[in-house]
Amino acid sequence: MTGSSPYQHILVVCLGNICRSPVAEAMLKQALPQRQIKSAGLTAMVGQGADATAAEIAKNDGLDLSGHNATQLSSELIQWADLILVMSQNQRSAIGEKNPAALGKTMLLGHWLKPSGPKAGASQTSNQAGHPPGNPNNTLAQQKDIPDPYKKSREVFEHVHKLIYQSVTEWSKKI
Numbered sequence: 729m730t731g732s733s734p735y736q737h738i739l740v741v742c743l744g745n746i747c748r749s750p751v752a753e754a755m756l757k758q759a760l761p762q763r764q765i766k767s768a769g770l771t772a773m774v775g776q777g778a779d780a781t782a783a784e785i786a787k788n789d790g791l792d793l794s795g796h797n798a799t800q801l802s803s804e805l806i807q808w809a810d811l812i813l814v815m816s817q818n819q820r821s822a823i824g825e826k827n828p829a830a831l832g833k834t835m836l837l838g839h840w841l842k843p844s845g846p847k848a849g850a851s852q853t854s855n856q857a858g859h860p861p862g863n864p865n866n867t868l869a870q871q872k873d874i875p876d877p878y879k880k881s882r883e884v885f886e887h888v889h890k891l892i893y894q895s896v897t898e899w900s901k902k903i
């Protein structure tokens with residue numbers, strides 16, 4: 729499957745390109761060494777290294793983020809990629825606004841995550857915000873967003889690292 733996959737160039741995108749996407753990039757490179765993988769940010773902190781907490785947690789997991797430099801998402805990177813993995817629906821929409829043709833190759837990194845929490849139950853009559861199940865504010869995609877840990881506690885970074893790991897594990901089985 730690896731030789732015949734159409735996904736040879738994978739781009740991982742988040743906001744600042746210092747917390748989530750560098751970790752996902754490193755994990756994907758480890759899981760799929762035969763692929764070319766890059767990361768970028770919609771509002772990148774250009775030239776900055778990976779966030780210290782993200783890098784420390786990654787290092788404990790055998791990943792090296794020491795050479796990372798945040799990169800701004802560009803039209804060239806979008807064109808280069810066969811698959812663009814984003815952390816949230818909002819980021820997917822932002823890429824679609826920047827380049828509508830890229831929407832078809834842009835997916836959530838958390839796409840394969842199993843739903844959890846109160847919104848996962850089919851018998852729910854409304855979600856925590858009080859929206860009925862058919863409401864766009866109660867989408868399964870929102871449950872698959874990977875939250876931004878920037879300037880949050882170490883526990884949040886660890887939770888996000890786990891979500892990224894689970895997501896990369898699932899994607900590497902499918903591509």
